[in-house]
Amino acid sequence: MSNNYLDIIRPGINTTFQDKGRDHLYHIGIPFSGAMDNRNYLIVNKLVNNNLDSAVIEFAYQGPHIKYSGEKINFAVTGDVIFSIKKKDTEIEGNCYESYQIENGDEINIISTNKSVYGYLALGGEFDLKFQWNSCSINTKANIGSNDGKKLDVGQRINLKKINSNKDIKKTNYINTKIENIRVIKGTNFDYFSEEGKKIFYEKEFTVSKLSDRMGMRLEGPKIDNIVNTNIKSEGLIKGVIQVPADGNPIIMLSDHGTIGGYPKIGVVASVDYDRLVQMSPGSKIKFKEINLSDAETLFKLYEMETQNLLSQI
Amino acid sequence: MIKNISNLGDAALYCDFGNEVNKSINSQVIKYFKTIKEKKFEGINNLTPSYNKLIISYDLKKTNFKELKNYVENINPENSIDITSKKLEIPVCCHENFSMDIKRLEEILKLSKEKILENFLNKEYFCYMTGFIAGMPFLGDLDENMRAQRLETPRVKVPKGSVALTEQFANIYTFESPGGWNIVGNTPLDVFDSSKEDKPNLINPGDTVVFKEITLDQYKNYNEQ
Numbered sequence: 001m002s003n004n005y006l007d008i009i010r011p012g013i014n015t016t017f018q019d020k021g022r023d024h025l026y027h028i029g030i031p032f033s034g035a036m037d038n039r040n041y042l043i044v045n046k047l048v049n050n051n052l053d054s055a056v057i058e059f060a061y062q063g064p065h066i067k068y069s070g071e072k073i074n075f076a077v078t079g080d081v082i083f084s085i086k087k088k089d090t091e092i093e094g095n096c097y098e099s100y101q102i103e104n105g106d107e108i109n110i111i112s113t114n115k116s117v118y119g120y121l122a123l124g125g126e127f128d129l130k131f132q133w134n135s136c137s138i139n140t141k142a143n144i145g146s147n148d149g150k151k152l153d154v155g156q157r158i159n160l161k162k163i164n165s166n167k168d169i170k171k172t173n174y175i176n177t178k179i180e181n182i183r184v185i186k187g188t189n190f191d192y193f194s195e196e197g198k199k200i201f202y203e204k205e206f207t208v209s210k211l212s213d214r215m216g217m218r219l220e221g222p223k224i225d226n227i228v229n230t231n232i233k234s235e236g237l238i239k240g241v242i243q244v245p246a247d248g249n250p251i252i253m254l255s256d257h258g259t260i261g262g263y264p265k266i267g268v269v270a271s272v273d274y275d276r277l278v279q280m281s282p283g284s285k286i287k288f289k290e291i292n293l294s295d296a297e298t299l300f301k302l303y304e305m306e307t308q309n310l311l312s313q314i
Numbered sequence: 315m316i317k318n319i320s321n322l323g324d325a326a327l328y329c330d331f332g333n334e335v336n337k338s339i340n341s342q343v344i345k346y347f348k349t350i351k352e353k354k355f356e357g358i359n360n361l362t363p364s365y366n367k368l369i370i371s372y373d374l375k376k377t378n379f380k381e382l383k384n385y386v387e388n389i390n391p392e393n394s395i396d397i398t399s400k401k402l403e404i405p406v407c408c409h410e411n412f413s414m415d416i417k418r419l420e421e422i423l424k425l426s427k428e429k430i431l432e433n434f435l436n437k438e439y440f441c442y443m444t445g446f447i448a449g450m451p452f453l454g455d456l457d458e459n460m461r462a463q464r465l466e467t468p469r470v471k472v473p474k475g476s477v478a479l480t481e482q483f484a485n486i487y488t489f490e491s492p493g494g495w496n497i498v499g500n501t502p503l504d505v506f507d508s509s510k511e512d513k514p515n516l517i518n519p520g521d522t523v524v525f526k527e528i529t530l531d532q533y534k535n536y537n538e539q
Contacts, residue, residue, distance in 0.1 A: 297374065297378055
């Protein structure tokens with residue numbers, strides 16, 4: 001039995017454990033999963049002196065309210081998140097991108113994400129979680145991963161099997177930038193769509209629908225007309241693929257996506273913009289901008305360098 | 315053989331083996347899949363074989379399109395592994411408790427329930443691929459006169475174990491999931507078991523499957539034997 005643990009007073013809407021995800025399983029139908037916003041996942045681990053691939057708590061919109069019991073431990077929150085820390089008689093507002101030390105009886109209350117979707121909570125140590133295929137990431141559709149593949153629930157107790165001895169407090173200045181355009185690479189079925197449809201795709205605005213989750217982001221807007229076939233023979237998908245089913249409304253595949261699909265692919269979101277794409281909340285406006293493969297590769301390299309730079313400064 | 319390799323986004327190779335759906339093209343896809351998987355190329359995240367395509371996704375931090383394309387083009391699957399496959403019997407109960415879409419199929423196919431089941435059961439099907447949801451096998455081919463489109467509005471919840479038909483294919487819903495295929499029965503077998511990490515799928519690409527009918531009583535007692 002562990003002496004260091006969290007009690008979930010309120011779980012939040014969609015709170016799961018996530019890490020780097022699991023690979024080499026698409027062929028049996030299991031998606032990658034893992035933290036949706038990879039950069040914020042890496043930063044939150046660095047802020048509490050964890051290994052960068054440690055499990056963290058990911059939440060969407062409303063986050064969890066937890067009570068901590070045990071010896072002193074650090075925690076940090078990343079994303080654009082409103083939260084408070086309750087210690088004995090005081091309650092203070094917390095800042096993202098800053099680590100805090102808490103002790104026995106303290107509470108963390110993550111009220112909500114602000115004009116974004118996902119936030120991350122890391123504790124300086126290691127949660128005691130079940131690994132499945134080298135990852136504890138929870139996939140709630142297939143019930144795979146830690147916590148029996150289910151969201152965190154009220155009244156649950158989560159044990160820590162280790163607390164980091166390095167309890168240095170860390171801070172970084174990072175601002176989640178919003179982008180107006182999501183850059184995309186032409187999809188393999190781009191020519192299935194009418195000239196008008198292609199124009200709409202690159203020129204018009206789409207709105208993120210409420211029917212969006214870790215599996216996919218549905219968009220609403222002007223219909224994209226298909227002139228060849230609204231079905232293709234089912235084939236593999238990857239995250240970021242934009243499929244357009246018969247109703248003409250695009251769906252973007254996200255980290256828990258079905259591994260194969262039979263709708264034509266009009267485009268694929270460039271890797272450089274994935275972290276920012278997933279943070280677009282329902283009602284947000286999206287415009288797509290075409291880039292070529294070599295620009296996409298260069299932009300990702302720069303993005304990755306920037307991430308490494310950020311991490312090295314923490 | 316691979317007819318063309320293009321990019322699917324900036325982190326995947328799209329290997330096109332043609333447009334037809336048949337065993338010989340699919341066997342090529344599976345051969346490439348198994349060969350590349352075996353070689354454990356640094357940077358490859360996932361390989362997804364389907365009827366006539368192979369998608370290879372990779373970590374853009376470790377490799378890129380040009381390097382991986384060159385690597386795949388120089389692979390010779392003929393000189394490597396044989397495809398070994400199993401033959402499996404899947405018990406299926408087609409009692410009206412389970413066969414939710416049989417009436418719809420009777421209307422579309424203009425065949426009686428008995429005739430539909432006679433055509434469907436006791437026949438060998440080839441597993442082209444698994445996926446969409448974990449472990450779901452895509453089996454073919456149904457006879458020409460057995461081919462129906464998906465439901466116009468997919469079900470929000472298809473029960474676990476449902477055996478369903480669409481176009482020339484049959485599949486099995488390995489757990490409760492949304493879906494739009496025509497349900498003709500249900501199997502008591504666990505087709506996907508996540509506790510078996512090294513072999514979670516009962517049916518794998520290249521395997522042969524025969525559906526054998528069982529009664530409602532046999533179905534109920536199946537997991538108690």
